[in-house]
Amino acid sequence: MKPWQTDQLEKVLAASTPEESFARIAEEARTLGFEYCAHGLRMPLPITKxxxxxxxxxxxxxxxxxxxxGYMxxxxxxxxxxRSSNPVLWTDEFFAETPQLWQEARYYGLRHGWAQSRRDPEGTYSMLVLARSEQAITAAELEHTEPRMQWLVHTSHVSMKACCSDPELEQPKIELSDREIDVLRWTAEGKTSAEIADILxxxxxxxxxxxxxxxAKLGACNKTSAAVRAAMLGLIW
Incomplete structure (x- = not known):
């Protein structure tokens, strides 16, 4: 018998459209005890939109x-x-600065929730939210179930990214030399060309x-834009 991770991974990754992928994510969320879920995915480029x-x-x-x-x-x-890839549990304290949002969310059945984000080496960001209307999420439940919840965060990221990718819009593979990376790192630190020359x-x-x-390789308009793009794409670290 296949372990549940392999079985469910194959099921979710078999989706061919974002809608089908999300439907399978929602199905898995229900097996974990959550009637509601949401998933957002953001590509790294273009930076402004x-x-x-x-x-x-x-x-x-x-x-x-x-x-x-405009609650987003x-x-x-x-x-x-x-800011963080650590999971977060919804509480009154967590929503203390947005009481109206919290009150209205609960009115619509979103009373107990858990969320975690993921950012991959290519700079793609996503977040999965699991929520339900009844039964608070206890420490005992998290101890037992959170590994599967975190597995779903990873799986949903991979699946939705694959389904949402548009080959015509994808950034072509960019290869930078070691020296180019060195120069970009120091450029990102705000160093001038003269200062970088002295350092290197x-x-x-x-x-x-x-x-x-x-x-030129990054299709940027200047060195600052190039450094930002390289960082967003995980080309410098």
């Missing part, structure tokens, strides 16, 4: 209300997920050569 996808099985009235009130801009779940013991002309090369 990244491609995003969002799916949930929340009540349509709540989805509309959430959008109309103040939702502490999203704010936490952008090379000429300023050579530094500028590498800068122009990475700007």
């Amino acid at each position: 990244p491609r995003t996808t969002y799916f949930s099985n929340y009540a349509p009235e709540w989805q509309q209300r959430y959008h109309e009130q 801009q103040i939702d502490p779940t999203i704010a936490h997920g952008m 013991n090379i000429s300023e002309r050579t530094v500028n050569f590498h800068v122009n090369s990475v700007v």
Whole structure:
């Protein structure tokens, strides 16, 4: 018999569309005791308006209300997920600064929730939210179930990313030399070409050569943009 991870992984990854993938994620969420779930995915580029996808099985009235009130801009779940990949449990204290959002969410049945984000080496970010209307999430439940919940975070990220990728919009594979990476690292630290030349013991002309090369490879407009793009794509660390 296959272990549950392999069986469920194959099921979720077999999806060919985002809608089918989310339906299978929601099915797995229900087996974990959560009637509601939501999944958001954000590609790293373009930086000013990244491609995003969002799916949930929340009540349509709540989805509309959430959008109309601009709750995404103040939702502490999203704010936490952008800062940390640690899971978070919904509590009154967690929503202390957004009482109206918390009150309305509970009205629509979202009373007990858990969320975790994931950012992969290519810079793609996602977050999975699991929620239900009854029964608080206890420490004993988390001890028993959280490994499977975290497994679902990873699996949903992989599946939704694969389903949402558009080959025509994908960034072509970029390969940077070791020296280009060195120059980008120091550029990201705010160093000038002259300062980088001193640090790396090379000429300023050579530094500028590498800068122009990475700007072209990354399709950036200047060295600052190139450094940001490289960081978002996981090319420098």
